[in-house]
Amino acid sequence: MGDEGERLRTINEINEKIKRGDVVVLTAEEMIKLVESSGLEVAAKEVDVVTTGTFGAMCSSGVFLNFGHSDPPIRMTKCWLNDVPVYKGLAAVDGYLGATAMSETRGFDYGGGHVIEDLVSGKEVVLRAESYGTDCYPRKYIETTITLEDINQAILVNPRNCYQRYDAATNSSDRVLYTYMGTLLPNYGNITFSGAGQLNPLCKDPNYETIGIGTRIFLGGGIGYIIGEGTQHSPGAGYGTLMVKGDLKQMNSRYLRGASFHRYGTTLYVGVGLPIPIINMRVARTAALRDDEIFVNIRDYAVPSRPDLRPVVKRVSYAELRSGKVYLGDKSVPSSSLSSYKIAREIAETLKKWIQEGIFLLTEPLEPLPREREFKPLKVKGRELYVKDIMKRDVVTARPGEDVKEIAARLVEKGIDHLPIVDEEGKLIGIVTSWDLAKAVAYDKRRVEEIMTRKVITAFENEPVDVVVRRMSQYNISGVPVVDRMNRVIGILTTDDISRRVVEGGGVWQR
Amino acid sequence: MAKVKLIYSHRVVDKPILANVVLRTGVLINILEAKVNAQKGELIVSISAEGEKLKEILNLFREEGVEVQELAETLRIDWERCIACGACISPCPTGALKFKEDWSLEFEEDKCIGCRICVTTCPVKAINIP
Numbered sequence: 001m002g003d004e005g006e007r008l009r010t011i012n013e014i015n016e017k018i019k020r021g022d023v024v025v026l027t028a029e030e031m032i033k034l035v036e037s038s039g040l041e042v043a044a045k046e047v048d049v050v051t052t053g054t055f056g057a058m059c060s061s062g063v064f065l066n067f068g069h070s071d072p073p074i075r076m077t078k079c080w081l082n083d084v085p086v087y088k089g090l091a092a093v094d095g096y097l098g099a100t101a102m103s104e105t106r107g108f109d110y111g112g113g114h115v116i117e118d119l120v121s122g123k124e125v126v127l128r129a130e131s132y133g134t135d136c137y138p139r140k141y142i143e144t145t146i147t148l149e150d151i152n153q154a155i156l157v158n159p160r161n162c163y164q165r166y167d168a169a170t171n172s173s174d175r176v177l178y179t180y181m182g183t184l185l186p187n188y189g190n191i192t193f194s195g196a197g198q199l200n201p202l203c204k205d206p207n208y209e210t211i212g213i214g215t216r217i218f219l220g221g222g223i224g225y226i227i228g229e230g231t232q233h234s235p236g237a238g239y240g241t242l243m244v245k246g247d248l249k250q251m252n253s254r255y256l257r258g259a260s261f262h263r264y265g266t267t268l269y270v271g272v273g274l275p276i277p278i279i280n281m282r283v284a285r286t287a288a289l290r291d292d293e294i295f296v297n298i299r300d301y302a303v304p305s306r307p308d309l310r311p312v313v314k315r316v317s318y319a320e321l322r323s324g325k326v327y328l329g330d331k332s333v334p335s336s337s338l339s340s341y342k343i344a345r346e347i348a349e350t351l352k353k354w355i356q357e358g359i360f361l362l363t364e365p366l367e368p369l370p371r372e373r374e375f376k377p378l379k380v381k382g383r384e385l386y387v388k389d390i391m392k393r394d395v396v397t398a399r400p401g402e403d404v405k406e407i408a409a410r411l412v413e414k415g416i417d418h419l420p421i422v423d424e425e426g427k428l429i430g431i432v433t434s435w436d437l438a439k440a441v442a443y444d445k446r447r448v449e450e451i452m453t454r455k456v457i458t459a460f461e462n463e464p465v466d467v468v469v470r471r472m473s474q475y476n477i478s479g480v481p482v483v484d485r486m487n488r489v490i491g492i493l494t495t496d497d498i499s500r501r502v503v504e505g506g507g508v509w510q511r
Numbered sequence: 512m513a514k515v516k517l518i519y520s521h522r523v524v525d526k527p528i529l530a531n532v533v534l535r536t537g538v539l540i541n542i543l544e545a546k547v548n549a550q551k552g553e554l555i556v557s558i559s560a561e562g563e564k565l566k567e568i569l570n571l572f573r574e575e576g577v578e579v580q581e582l583a584e585t586l587r588i589d590w591e592r593c594i595a596c597g598a599c600i601s602p603c604p605t606g607a608l609k610f611k612e613d614w615s616l617e618f619e620e621d622k623c624i625g626c627r628i629c630v631t632t633c634p635v636k637a638i639n640i641p
Contacts (some may be wrong), residue, residue, distance in 0.1 A: 055594070055596075056596075059632065096534055109636075120591060122533055158521075182598045182602070182632055182634075183598075183602045183628060183631070183632045185601075185602055189602075191601060192598070192601060199617070231637075257594060258635075259634035259635050260629040260634060260636070261634055262632060267634075269596075269634070269635075301535075324600070324601075324609070324610070334595040334601040334603075334606075335596070335601055336599075336600035336601035337596060337597040337600075338596055338597065338598045338634070340595045340596045340597070341594055341595075341596045341597075341614045342613065342614035342615050343594060343595065345614065387609040489581075511538035
């Protein structure tokens with residue numbers, strides 16, 4: 001094979017063919033099949049454009065709105081659409097409605113994404129706004145209903161869409177986790193993933209030879225444009241993103257859907273499709289990449305750390321994930337997507353049709369997107385407060401064979417509520433609280449091991465206090481023994497210790 | 512085949528009622544889901560019997576103080592709303608929800624135990640239990 005970068009055709013030549021009606025367009029899936037049956041050289045020679053698509057939850061999405069002026073006019077300082085707050089740090093009647101903003105009356109069930117869907121579906125939406133009143137904008141309150149047709153502009157501007165690929169999720173803990181990656185069952189009960197893999201736009205030109213600022217795309221059922229790299233664009237690591245815009249008035253609610261992730265929040269499912277002009281062999285080759293050649297990590301969401309610090313359980317291909325079963329060790333774990341492959345496919349088909357019918361011409365990027373970008377974590381001033389900073393180290397413990405009465409006396413004498421029960425090596429085997437003692441009296445039990453709770457919720461000394469506070473509130477408990485890696489009790493942390501810390505100032509942070 | 516929810520109050524939660532029913536009638540009862548603690552027990556079972564035989568079995572439970580709820584319809588899926596994302600598939604404990612060949616969603620009613628995890632998991636609220 002010669003030089004992979006040698007030009008096979010220009011965007012202009014492709015557009016001429018589109019206008020003549022003899023352009024050859026395949027969806028990414030069809031391109032894969034053609035390469036498998038006829039080889040890459042033939043496919044590259046024959047095919048002008050490969051279309052792609054993805055339809056998934058894209059939280060960094062939203063719409064700029066201009067409502068028009070009322071008479072008398074108002075300089076809206078606070079604004080809501082169907083009780084979802086709109087960002088008002090803009091001119092009098094401009095606002096930005098973000099997909100993850102949640103309704104102040106309906107919470108998790110309804111958010112910015114749902115308002116966008118309702119607007120696109122032509123539904124009436126309640127607009128409410130407040131102001132302090134000025135000489136030029138005397139009005140202080142307004143409440144009315146609007147439709148998409150009524151307002152001047154509704155421009156979808158999404159700062160981060162269309163992730164090239166996305167790490168999959170699982171859960172090693174012993175309880176159900178509700179995350180932006182959906183419901184994760186305990187003990188590696190399932191795996192969820194997102195992205196269309198072999199149909200994913202940015203997987204098909206990972207070198208950004210055809211994708212750049214100004215690229216015309218399918219967005220939400222209408223026409224949109226790439227306006228730059230997306231936030232957290234990290235192309236070097238294979239996690240590129242796009243910032244896109246498009247006119248909401250041209251869009252279609254089939255490809256813009258409000259969504260709620262249980263106990264996490266609201267978002268917007270966005271449909272994006274890119275045309276990949278086959279300008280050289282390298283682009284032809286990447287456009288034909290298959291699910292089994294695109295890899296992501298499966299990360300453990302039980303570890304409440306930064307996304308990139310969550311432990312990697314396994315590296316897998318989209319083919320494995322999409323098969324519905326992934327082996328973790330010798331355990332077969334069900335896997336399923338959160339983004340719709342069916343609608344991704346539909347988007348690639350639609351874009352193909354638009355190009356074939358001559359209603360969608362390709363654009364030359366005005367500027368390429370960066371191929372290298374560092375994705376940095378947030379620099380946090382001060383130091384996080386850890387369990388070891390506030391736990392009590394002189395722990396009073398007891399042994400399973402002890403008498404309940406003696407234990408009760410010890411609790412009273414020391415003024416404590418939690419008594420970890422340890423074996424002869426100091427390893428934690430249970431816990432007794434004042435509540436357990438009440439039970440002992442009620443049921444006339446004598447020995448500690450008859451009343452102790454055996455499944456103890458614990459903490460490690462190097463865990464952030466915030467994380468442990470959340471654990472305590474989830475299990476509705478007021479204290480946790482702190483154990484080392486050998487499960488030996490080295491301290492105890494109670495809500496008393498934490499509230500004392502808050503009362504003394506400084507919250508759970510050290511400055 | 513009938514799908515039934517059996518609710519045990521704290522008075523009967525320690526009795527081997529289900530085992531007795533199986534022994535007395537010889538009908539197989541498959542436990543699909545069980546939540547039992549000191550105060551209360553809830554079982555979802557599938558009973559391989561119909562008509563009179565089923566009635567007799569359900570009455571045996573009732574006589575022992577177990578509340579019986581017949582689960583007629585399990586899930587209702589709004590196919591207009593469903594976007595075939597798959598978020599409900601891997602959490603489903605019985606594999607009642609899965610993809611068809613064309614990547615649209617398929618629901619196998621027989622396998623469903625009405626656990627509701629798909630109802631909360633569905634991002635577009637397309638699944639309900641009537």
